[in-house]
Amino acid sequence: MRIRAIKNALFYSLSGLRYLLRERAFSQELAIFVFLVVVELFRNTLLLWRLYMFSAYVLILLAEALNSAIETTIDRISLEKHELSKKAKDIASAAVFIAIIHFAIVWILSWM
Secondary structure (H helix, E strand, O other), X not given: OHHHHHHHHHHHHHHHHHHHHHOHHHHHHHHHHHHHHXXXXXXXXXXXXXXXXXXXXXXXXXXHHHHHHHHHHHXXXXXXXXXXXXXXXXXXXXXXXXXXXXXHHHHHHHXX
């Protein structure tokens, strides 16, 4: 029974990733991540800094995934304009923005 639950969880996660790859913002951020990985291969940066930068960028991907989930949920509830729906979407978007600022600071510090 446990193996079936693990298999189902994996299936649901992969299904979620397929949805995310169809999201334009997530796909763009994933492409930037791949580009940054390539750039980092040619820089003489300490491994610890590389790991920190990559984890900071993964935070962007996580925030974008949650942002997409929140937007999808809000749109499922209703497509009509509502102050609370806008507030929820704006807060989720702000989380992505905060993650981007965090990464930018880490990236700049890695060049010093």
